[in-house]
Amino acid sequence: MLRQNLQFKLSQKLSPQQIQLMKLIQLPTLALEQRLLEEINENPALEIGKDEEVYEKDEFDNNEDYDDYEGGDNIEADDINIDEYLSNDETPDYKLQTNNYSNEEERENPFASPLSFHQDLINQLNTFILNDTDREIAEFLVGSIDDMGYIRRTVEDIVDDMAFTQGVYTDEKNVERMLHVIHELEPSGVGARDLQECLLLQLKHKTPTQDIALAIDIIENQFEAFTKKHYDKLLQKYSISQDQLKKTVHEIEKLNPKPGGSFTGNNKVTENIVPDFAIRINDGELELILNGRNAPSLHVSKDYQEMMQTYKVSSDKSNSQKDAVQFIKQKLDSAKWFIDAIKQRQETLYVTMNAIMHFQQEYFLDGEETSLKPMILKDIADMVGLDISTVSRVANSKYVDTPYGTKLIKEFFSEAMKNDQGEDVSTLEIKKILQNIIEAEDKHKPLPDDQLADILKEKGYPIARRTIAKYREQLDIPVARMRKQI
Numbered sequence: 001m002l003r004q005n006l007q008f009k010l011s012q013k014l015s016p017q018q019i020q021l022m023k024l025i026q027l028p029t030l031a032l033e034q035r036l037l038e039e040i041n042e043n044p045a046l047e048i049g050k051d052e053e054v055y056e057k058d059e060f061d062n063n064e065d066y067d068d069y070e071g072g073d074n075i076e077a078d079d080i081n082i083d084e085y086l087s088n089d090e091t092p093d094y095k096l097q098t099n100n101y102s103n104e105e106e107r108e109n110p111f112a113s114p115l116s117f118h119q120d121l122i123n124q125l126n127t128f129i130l131n132d133t134d135r136e137i138a139e140f141l142v143g144s145i146d147d148m149g150y151i152r153r154t155v156e157d158i159v160d161d162m163a164f165t166q167g168v169y170t171d172e173k174n175v176e177r178m179l180h181v182i183h184e185l186e187p188s189g190v191g192a193r194d195l196q197e198c199l200l201l202q203l204k205h206k207t208p209t210q211d212i213a214l215a216i217d218i219i220e221n222q223f224e225a226f227t228k229k230h231y232d233k234l235l236q237k238y239s240i241s242q243d244q245l246k247k248t249v250h251e252i253e254k255l256n257p258k259p260g261g262s263f264t265g266n267n268k269v270t271e272n273i274v275p276d277f278a279i280r281i282n283d284g285e286l287e288l289i290l291n292g293r294n295a296p297s298l299h300v301s302k303d304y305q306e307m308m309q310t311y312k313v314s315s316d317k318s319n320s321q322k323d324a325v326q327f328i329k330q331k332l333d334s335a336k337w338f339i340d341a342i343k344q345r346q347e348t349l350y351v352t353m354n355a356i357m358h359f360q361q362e363y364f365l366d367g368e369e370t371s372l373k374p375m376i377l378k379d380i381a382d383m384v385g386l387d388i389s390t391v392s393r394v395a396n397s398k399y400v401d402t403p404y405g406t407k408l409i410k411e412f413f414s415e416a417m418k419n420d421q422g423e424d425v426s427t428l429e430i431k432k433i434l435q436n437i438i439e440a441e442d443k444h445k446p447l448p449d450d451q452l453a454d455i456l457k458e459k460g461y462p463i464a465r466r467t468i469a470k471y472r473e474q475l476d477i478p479v480a481r482m483r484k485q486i
Helices: 016-026 029-042 117-125 132-143 155-166 172-182 195-204 210-221 223-227 231-238 242-253 302-313 319-359 361-366 377-384 388-396 427-440 449-458 465-474
Strands: 046-048 277-282 285-290 298-300 399-402 405-408 416-418 424-426
Touching (some): 016 388, 029 046, 046 319, 117 132, 132 155, 155 172, 195 210, 195 242, 210 223, 210 231, 210 242, 231 242, 277 319, 285 319, 302 319, 319 361, 319 377, 319 388, 416 427, 449 465
Parallel strands (some): 277 399
Antiparallel strands (some): 399 405, 416 424
């Protein structure tokens, strides 16, 4: 049996404008500049830079919630109030504003254009006398080397791939022969198929000594025992002294497990971090500066305003003119929304970071990580009256330049744990103390997690062993056995 019911439901739904604003807030400085260029290219009514006539913010406030931005309802041309889109203020608003931003936009970061890692290998390969087929195989092998210097494919796969993609028909024997040629290239160890082969190639390129010979034997025949640091087993296997094993292990530790990564001309893209904020200490007081590249000078095109003026004074308004003025209105509404969104983004970023700065004032004044207070997103959201998700968007992708280095803002957030006095302490403080304990331990007898837990408990931090293991992994510190030294 079918029934019809009338049901009322109250729900919240973000408008397209709110969604776009949240995306703008999430963007770091470099991504914002890219987004700005995209908007300018898509909207000819929006221009960057200072102009003698700008589209005043006050003129936007009387409009109907930007309904026409990105697909709003169409409004007849005769219903448009042209005066709202014309500016008669002789003094543009940028001349009335103070400059509280850094001049970061005036700086340029030049980058060198070095020789790529693979091109350097090809140049070395050109010094070998090879026939055409061998050269094709060798160059294909060079192209198969990853940025760390390894060939992570089997010889059989390489033979098949060359036949299908290059039309070069060869066999595994010839590929192995040319692989030995690749192994003669610099840096030593390049072209290896795994770590064991990489270390062996480097050792065999060294001047032969007793320690080098023993190192080669260990890597060839006792590689698993070496990687697991079973030094007692190695001492018994080779009947050598602890001092001799220590010298041999030292020779192995000097090798480079990532030969491609050491190449200064590596074609890996260099990540350029641009801080979104800067914190300075002036006479014992903290000063927050928003990167000037987050505050671009935007205005509406004067040409578009003149088009509106032409339509206003025109006595004969044709259908084509009405279509044009609707198009112009849409672009102007879109431009004014974007300008206001950028300003709102600036304000949101500034008030959020300002709250974080004052919450962690002690840390920003002395730079001691143990001074960081427990701080969660809700703490800052309550201070500034914003949603937790908004604070998260600011913190997750923004950097701040401090007197102690450039930091990712989300690193200042941490949960609280209680010490033996019942006081809340930051987990960052506990991790720092744990790291200091491990750095000061006897590397011949590194401390296991249960002993680390006992030491922290003695210092007033009652923490379970499994929590110690979790913090150690977050600090990228291996287990006690892997920290052992001879």
